[in-house]
Amino acid sequence: MKKRTHLAIPILILTALLFLRPDSVFASKKGGVGAAHILSESFVNAKEGWASGLRGTVYHTTDGGMNWELQNTTTDTPLLSISFCNSQVGWVAGKSGAILNTVDGGNTWKKQILPKNRHIFALKALSPEKCWAAGDWGAIFYTKDGGNTWEDKTLPNDLILYCIDFQDENEGWIAGEYGTILHTTDGGINWTTQTSDTINTLFSISFSSNLKGVAVGLSNTILKTDDGGNKWQTVVMDLGSKQDEPSSLYSVKLRDNKGIAVGDRGWIITSTDGGKTWEQLPVPLNVSLFWFAQVEWLDDGKAVIVGMRSSVTFIENDKLKLLGFMPVVVPDKK
């Protein structure tokens, strides 16, 4: 097995997990306890979006996340990332190089072939033709023909790459293990490594402009840049009594000066100064049971958070509203 992080994790710790009876693993397509986890989402406007998850699930909403309809992907492979460039064209990818493309808003999904069978953790659809994918073993794949062919731009080093963000078709960032941040300004022909201020894994990166960006990751790691990543600074949050029990942040989004990040144990933090300072949004104790996989700003200023057990949570005017578990309308089986 490939060595990942935290080699010092005692075996006991791993085993401790096994003694639990995690109801969260009661995988199911039903809502509520036993529902499958949602791991990724992508919105093209304030109303229309898609979400993907374990067990090959893709859901579609046309009312800003209030109601979701299960789409037929014909796969039960875990789908770890989803990205749409408009209301018709999008990709969803996941375990062992599984990737599907739609050109009709998800009514039909077609399999595509990646050069290598890597787990794909991040997708970024830039246009109906262009899309980036990143995953483990340093995998970076790119298509410029709608996915008919994917170019292999895999890194020579063994890294897990967890996130991608592009400001335009030329400039983008990819981040991942060991605080790795890669940067391109030529549409991915060349990638340079930026110096981050951490060796912690980064799970998410988001830029509000070509200069301003944030990245988040393990143990509440928050990085901020004001110069396109030439210099990354660590933002320290005051965790108060929870200093000894840090959580991880799995997703961050920066829009203008407004930032939001979500993560483990119900963590939701927000920033109103472009990521310089962050505050934890108080959540009810029952929400702290959940981990959140991804957050997205909608055009109307609302944030939609998806995660554990198909939970859907909204943030509106800094107020949290747990919608509950993804309401699903299952269409007739084909």
Add this chain to the structure above:
Amino acid sequence: MVEDKKGNIWKKLITFQLRHKFPILAVVGLITAFFIYQITFKVSITTDFFELYPPKHQYIQLYKQYRSMFGTANVMSMVLEVKDGDIYDFDTIKKIDRITKELLAVKGVDPLQVMSLTHPRLKNFGVGSNAINVGPILKALPERPEELRALKEKVYSNEGIRGIYVSLDDKATLIYAGFWEEGLDLKNLFKEIQRIKLETEDANHKLYVTGYPMLYAWIASYTPKLYSIFLFTTLILLGMLVYYFRTVIGVVVPIISGLISAVWGLGFAGIMGYNIDPLILVIPMLLSARAVSHSVQCLERYHQDYQLYGDKEVAIIKSYTYLYKPAVVSIVTDGLGVLTIVVCTIPLMQKLGIIGSFWIISIYISVVLLNPILVTFFPPPKIKGKASQPLLKKDATHSEAKEPDTSRSGEAAYLVACKFCTSFSVSWKKWASVIFMLVVTVVGGIVATIHIKVGDTSAGRAILYDDHPYNVAARKVNSEFIGANQMVVVAEGSKKGAIGNANAMKTLEDMAVYAVDNISDAGGALTIADMTKMVFKVFHDGYPKWLLLPEDPNHIEQVFRLVGGSSTGGEMDKYISRDYTNATVIIFFRDYNNQTIKNSISVLKKYIEEHPVEQVTFRLAGGILGILAAVNEEVEYSYWVSMAAIFLLTYILCVLTYRSFVAGLILILPLACSQVLCDWFMLAMKIDLNISSLPVAAVGVGVGVDYGLYILSRLAEEYQWQGNYESALFTAINTTGKAVIFTATSLIGGIVLWIFSDMKFQSEMGMLLCFLMFFNMLGALIFIPAMVAVIGPEKTIRKYKVD
């Protein structure tokens, strides 16, 4: 009277018995003393769990094979509920801790299956880059409010505690304890739980206890109360005998017969090393009551014959010669009938079949062999109700003897009842009776067969009343928690390490998902695949997108090695064997009934058929629901097979006795009709078939055939004697019919007190048997004479050899 060689045999037997009465009494006395010794030292009223499981059923074999791996299915669930506030207070946490520790000390507990919020094996974990905090949820009992707050946060932040150990409203917590079947002392368990309950409960705390060990502990706790039912039943029988005979002989002899049969039956159980299950105690009681009823039939005839002949020895020989044949046929039919229960492969039923059969056969000793001997020691009977008056003069004629005596209180009522019964065998009424019976039997039988169900409710609801603390606790567990009821599928590898294969792991995961999605009451499922994914996720910084199954067999093996190497012995066995050859899919049910279990089995079978995996065989079904599935399948099969066998056997014996196929039918059809009416009664009362109701039905058929045999034999005798059917019918119903009414009412008297049992099951079975006795009595008194009248006595009872 027709005399033949066979007839002489019965007479010779009676004569032989009377001639050698002292040696016979000595031998029977010695054997009885030996049986008393057996009862004293070897018979116990207790439940042996393995006797409830059909050992050859594939699910039970699976359970026994892997029991040491995935633990006992006999799990007790205790819910500690707080009235005001939540469980996060000092007192409640202390109570949970104390209960947990005390459960660990209870005899028969599997320490690895005791779990609670305060048990050190319930872990808290966090993932970070610099520090990972892992340890028990509760390291030490909280002493400060902030420690209580920390505990609450740990409960909320760790998956798999809320809903499993703590209710979602924080007002209740669940404590589990598994017990090995063979090590469980039910009386001690009940005592311990009551003590824990007493020590735990106060104005703000209530303790609910449910689960199979507790169910049987409750049943065991009712055993002493059963003795009072025995006592009162005996008193009722005594009272009825006094009322009916009003002679010393009429009271003492039947009671001696009942006691001797009981001693022989129970003593035989001791010799065979069988215990008596409290749930089926109603059966032995019924068997002894039947010894009494046989004795009553004999004494009734003896009284009549003494009235006729005026000579004690002549009366003994005449009456017992006549009764020998129907009594022996009846005993053999009953004995073999009860023996058919052994087709059921549930050991408890097999043992009951063997004991019951011997018990009935012992009636030959206690009644047929001993009664004529005992009668010789008593003075001749006086006229009923008029002890000073001789019965009749020596030269009384047969027609004089058959004249009903209505001078005694109650006789007039008997006469009315007899006239009522005989009225259905004349004119158009005989046709109406027969058609009614046939319609009920055929149409009703079909309806009952379709609708009657096996194990339609949970065992707790079938055995105990709905508002019983056990059922209240079961509802509490099912409404507040998931995971108390489990079904286990075993993935059995054909070689070492077979589970360490991506396909096998995926199938485990897929089966779990499929089960949860397709089984209505499934609340969740857990497999080693889930564990593996969680470990894999921890390997990768705890990132949720790594909740993936590794595909490389080397990766899987490394995860397994970590798991096996670092867990303490046995803790992971319920999910995967230590050599990675076998694994389990554990499905949790919120609630269940037989239909849920059947559907679940069907869903899982379908999945297994459609998803074959190389080197791995999936086997159903372990866990408490697997055991129940096996028991229910066996009961369902056994009920119908046993019923068919009893009816077939009874029919064959009746045909042989009366040398007529038609006579066989005449005896069988009323029995079938009674059975159908009882099935309807079960449907109306919502009583489902279960392991314990099977023998009740089987014994019921035997009782019915007794009545039929006595009535038909008397009809044959009177018809051959008098040559006129209506006259023969009147005599038969007024003599033997009266005894049938008495025996039926005395049997009902022997059972009726069970209706007031603290156990719903015994109460329902009591009611059921009372109805069965009543229907069988009506069948014998109305349908049998009606059918003989319709078909014609010449074709039915002419060939019956009357001695």
